[in-house]
Amino acid sequence: MSLVFRRGQEARAISYSDLWSRGDSVASISASSIDAALRLAPVYAATRLIADQFAAAPLRAYKTSPDGTRARMDRQPSLITAPSGTVSAFTWKYQAITSVLLRGNAYGVITSTDAQGWPTAIEWLNPDNVQVDETGPMPAYHYNGRPLERLSVVHIPGYVVAGSCVGASPLTAFKTVIETGLRAQEFGNDWFKNGAVPGGILKNSQQTIGPEVAQAARDRFKAATRGRELFVTGSDWDYSTLSVPADEARCIETLKLTATQIANVYGVPPERVGGETGGSMTYGNREQDSLDLVTFGLRPWFVRFEEALSALMPRPQYAKFNIDAIVRADLLTRMQAHEIATRVGLETNDEARDIEDRPPLTTDQKAEWVDTYRKAATPTTAPSATGGTTP
Numbered sequence: 001m002s003l004v005f006r007r008g009q010e011a012r013a014i015s016y017s018d019l020w021s022r023g024d025s026v027a028s029i030s031a032s033s034i035d036a037a038l039r040l041a042p043v044y045a046a047t048r049l050i051a052d053q054f055a056a057a058p059l060r061a062y063k064t065s066p067d068g069t070r071a072r073m074d075r076q077p078s079l080i081t082a083p084s085g086t087v088s089a090f091t092w093k094y095q096a097i098t099s100v101l102l103r104g105n106a107y108g109v110i111t112s113t114d115a116q117g118w119p120t121a122i123e124w125l126n127p128d129n130v131q132v133d134e135t136g137p138m139p140a141y142h143y144n145g146r147p148l149e150r151l152s153v154v155h156i157p158g159y160v161v162a163g164s165c166v167g168a169s170p171l172t173a174f175k176t177v178i179e180t181g182l183r184a185q186e187f188g189n190d191w192f193k194n195g196a197v198p199g200g201i202l203k204n205s206q207q208t209i210g211p212e213v214a215q216a217a218r219d220r221f222k223a224a225t226r227g228r229e230l231f232v233t234g235s236d237w238d239y240s241t242l243s244v245p246a247d248e249a250r251c252i253e254t255l256k257l258t259a260t261q262i263a264n265v266y267g268v269p270p271e272r273v274g275g276e277t278g279g280s281m282t283y284g285n286r287e288q289d290s291l292d293l294v295t296f297g298l299r300p301w302f303v304r305f306e307e308a309l310s311a312l313m314p315r316p317q318y319a320k321f322n323i324d325a326i327v328r329a330d331l332l333t334r335m336q337a338h339e340i341a342t343r344v345g346l347e348t349n350d351e352a353r354d355i356e357d358r359p360p361l362t363t364d365q366k367a368e369w370v371d372t373y374r375k376a377a378t379p380t381t382a383p384s385a386t387g388g389t390t391p
């Protein structure tokens with residue numbers, strides 16, 4: 001697939017087959033490399049948690065009418081429904097958000113446009129292979145050393161500072177934290193794999209034994225205790241267990257601290273990635289935990305991508321994620337919220353049904369619903385003792 005640039009720009013000879021080819025800038029040993037960082041469980045867990053929810057959130061196109069009324073477009077543009085010619089819409093969103101989470105930037109190239117020149121497809125580039133020159137009045141983008149047409153590039157940065165449009169890479173900024181976590185994780189693996197300290201000491205207090213006798217005693221002891229059976233012997237053998245030295249025991253504390261730090265970096269609840277916040281978890285604060293994830297961990301990313309995609313759509317169209325669709329409270333709470341929202345005019349029945357992943361009501365269903373609602377709202381009457389009726 002060749003790259004087609006926006007509004008009449010000529011296609012450049014860059015094939016999509018090498019868009020995600022790995023560049024020399026990635027060092028598999030360095031903690032700042034994606035492969036090494038993802039081997040640290042909290043980094044993988046935090047980025048997966050955000051990416052899963054981000055990619056699963058429905059993305060829709062809306063249109064603002066002259067009177068200010070906003071409504072979802074009946075016919076969704078292909079930039080929303082099929083933004084890539086190679087992967088699904090879910091994977092497309094996943095690629096974009098993981099690029100920002102791991103490298104601080106998502107770089108895309110517009111690969112097709114409609115008759116009016118508006119983008120209809122974007123392919124995300126491997127951020128390790130993109131170079132940005134900010135020495136001029138406008139940033140200049142290069143892919144593996146080859147210049148890219150600026151109008152063809154879609155750039156969504158993460159953490160940015162004044163004077164630069166390039167986002168900071170979390171893996172580079174927190175390289176020390178990641179390296180510490182990797183060392184602790186590898187130490188724990190070596191500990192259990194290689195047996196850094198024996199489980200105990202079986203000592204003969206009566207005589208000096210050779211390797212063959214020692215091996216026979218070891219095999220006999222292991223065979224007896226493997227099924228938690230009692231080990232019976234004479235007065236010549238003593239057994240004592242060994243505890244883990246304090247320095248090695250700190251490995252677990254280091255892993256928890258690293259997980260908590262990584263959670264703070266990505267704005268996710270520490271308990272979701274193996275960290276700790278202290279205190280006990282109840283149903284109430286678990287629900288608040290989920291809301292905090294959306295508010296602090298997801299919402300800023302939604303806004304970034306909404307603004308970037310809306311800028312690629314003709315006015316008055318704009319893109320918006322349906323955040324309510326991923327904040328799933330219990331059924332009773334959701335129904336009560338929908339009832340209040342429809343009663344005070346915050347949403348229509350069809351909007352509520354869309355959040356619940358249900359199709360709009362048909363004309364017959366609406367008539368049936370209105371009839372049922374009226375019957376339920378009409379008070380019943382019963383005959384009184386005087387021949388009249390009482391409610």
